[in-house]
Amino acid sequence: MAAERLTIRQPDDWHVHLRDGAMLAAVVSDTARQFARAIVMPNLRPPITTVAAARAYRERIQAALPDGCTFTPLLTAYLTDTIAPAEIAAGFAGGVFTACKLYPAHATTNSAAGVSDPAAIAPVLETMERIGMPLLIHGEVTEASIDIFDREAVFIERHLQPLLQRHPALKVVLEHITTTDAVDFVRSAPANLAATITPHHLHINRNAMFSGGLRPDFYCLPVAKRELHRLALRAAAVSGDPRFFLGTDSAPHGRAAKETACGCAGIFNAPWALESYVQVFDQENALDRFEAFASVFGPRFYGLPLNEGTITLEREPQLIPAQLHRNDAAGRAIELVPFHAGETLPWRLATPLLRGVAAG
DSSP: OOOSEEEEEOOOEEEEOOOSHHHHHHHHHHHHTTOSEEEEOOOOSSOOOSHHHHHHHHHHHHHHSOTTOOOEEEEEEEOOTTOOHHHHHHHHHTTSEEEEEEOBTTSSTTOTTSBSOGGGGHHHHHHHHHHTOOEEEOOOOOOTTSOGGGHHHHHIIIIIHHHHHHOTTOOEEEOSOOSHHHHHHHHHSOTTEEEEEOHHHHHOOGGGGGTTSOOGGGOOSSOOOOHHHHHHHHHHHTSOOTTEEEOOOBOOOOHHHHSSTTOOOOOBOGGGHHHHHHHHHHHTTOGGGHHIIIIIHHHHHHTOOOOSOEEEEEEEEEEOOSOEEEEOTTOOEEEEOBTTTTOEEEEEESSOSSTTOOOO
């Protein structure tokens, strides 16, 4: 008989975009109602490149949370070609930076100041390797001559493999993987390489962007790939391999910014992230492995304690609205289209961490 309720240790999100300003105020509760902690991305304008900027951003996140919320944002440093190793080390030693994020220049939203070549920041990576600070990588090359569907595989061959050879003790997370190439590479690498997997890459392949017309709400970076890659990601997620763990890469943009002549990349999956993930584990007959993927493998890789509390999901259908209308702290309206808009998910979060804060 299929399980009707599933109680697991409180999970964490090891990759999320909370944005800033009005958008931060509109979306932060979606993450805080499900996850005890989250690795928060630093690609703001301007990016988070100093300890002072990270402290200030953490304060803005905490100020945007509902009263009494115990959600912990884990801040990251945005790597540039000129960032100082001493700044990184000071932030890590002071508990301000949990990790550093490497965006190849122009790879995704607000990444123009990113790294031109990982070899150019060798002193920073040597420092991180010495102090045990994780490196989080958006693993794509950005040359226009490389097909967009091949950019992850080329990055692994051209940049990631040499980087791991130069820095064999560096902790590395290959973020939001999308290909069999990434799955196979992580499985074959030493234990200091891990990967996060998003809910949307488990549910959709590249056809989703073109089903019935151009579908901007399914456009993200890295883009969804062929069906064989989606199936490989699902197999990796439910495998029980501790090198694969939860990272939503929830990346909100207002509807107007998505539905435009040059729409922004990003899928807003935070409101029903756990329900989306657990559906995959249910479909793959792997509900017994969901807790490890969502709540255990991530903190163990980062060297952080497991959360003490629990959450419960129950098998109860819920219709996901086509749009979400949110207000920021000043009452300004923000319109968002969530992942799974218009679909019915078979699971519901029965015990959110934030009581009285609805996802819709």
